[in-house]
Amino acid sequence: MSGKFITIEGIEGAGKSTCMAFLRQRIEQRGLAVVETREPGGTPLGEDLRALLLGHKHQGMSAEAELLLMFAARAEHLQQRIKPALARGDWVLCDRFTDATYAYQGAGRTLSAERVAQIEDWVQGPLRPDITLLLDIPVELGLERAGKRSAPDRFEAESLGFFRAVRQAYLDIAAAQPERVKRVDASLGLEQVQAQLAGFIDPLLAVAG
Numbered sequence: 001m002s003g004k005f006i007t008i009e010g011i012e013g014a015g016k017s018t019c020m021a022f023l024r025q026r027i028e029q030r031g032l033a034v035v036e037t038r039e040p041g042g043t044p045l046g047e048d049l050r051a052l053l054l055g056h057k058h059q060g061m062s063a064e065a066e067l068l069l070m071f072a073a074r075a076e077h078l079q080q081r082i083k084p085a086l087a088r089g090d091w092v093l094c095d096r097f098t099d100a101t102y103a104y105q106g107a108g109r110t111l112s113a114e115r116v117a118q119i120e121d122w123v124q125g126p127l128r129p130d131i132t133l134l135l136d137i138p139v140e141l142g143l144e145r146a147g148k149r150s151a152p153d154r155f156e157a158e159s160l161g162f163f164r165a166v167r168q169a170y171l172d173i174a175a176a177q178p179e180r181v182k183r184v185d186a187s188l189g190l191e192q193v194q195a196q197l198a199g200f201i202d203p204l205l206a207v208a209g
């Protein structure tokens with residue numbers, strides 16, 4: 001039986017971390033093995049790169065360096081965790097993946113989508129998520145939720161305009177790839193968000209047996 005590669009995306013405070021636990025539980029209830037992970041991160045090298053990327057030590061990091069560090073972390077993640085897990089038949093549940101690079105480094109930092117696509121093809125080959133759950137939320141509400149939880153990291157300190165561009169890029173990806181990317185209204189209460197997630201994930205689980 002082959003596992004599925006599920007990614008969860010959205011702006012800051014959309015509820016990704018909160019929903020990961022729900023999705024994991026739903027998959028495990030079916031007796032399926034699941035690897036829960038995140039980007040940037042998921043490996044020792046990736047977590048060190050995450051600290052560099054999210055911390056405030058390197059303010060003003062160039063957009064190009066940021067893009068390449070995201071993909072460096074992703075290359076390690078794919079080799080060390082994601083591909084081995086999928087090869088074992090495990091399900092992989094990943095908090096952010098390459099759609100975040102299109103949204104943040106592409107739309108947010110205004111690097112070209114063509115450049116991101118070139119590196120994506122090189123690093124990932126043909127591997128893409130089977131399904132991506134996009135938690136969509138107005139920027140102000142997402143940042144309000146994120147702000148209550150912790151002090152802002154290097155990305156969370158960006159402007160409203162930056163996050164509006166990021167949100168719009170996610171919506172554009174969802175419109176362009178409706179088979180893969182499923183939009184969830186994340187402004188609703190947790191139970192209603194989870195019901196939407198279940199509506200997308202349960203058919204995949206039913207096929208898995």
Ligand code: T5A
Pocket residue numbers: 010011012013014015016017018019038039040054070095096097098099100101102104105145146148149155156186187188189190191193
């Ligand atoms: N990045 C990442 C890039 O720029 N390029 C890339 O290629 C990649 C992979 C990663 C950063 O890196 C950038 C993007 C990011 O800036 P992160 O920690 O993974 O950072 O992402 P964040 O978005 O910062 O994570 P957050 O924890 O802020 O947001 P979440 O996970 O979406 O939200 P969550 O679940 O922590 O919830 C936030 C608060 O809201 C509440 C929760 O209880 C929590 O308090 N909440 C709800 N409240 C009411 N109703 C609901 N439905 C709720 N759902 C959650």
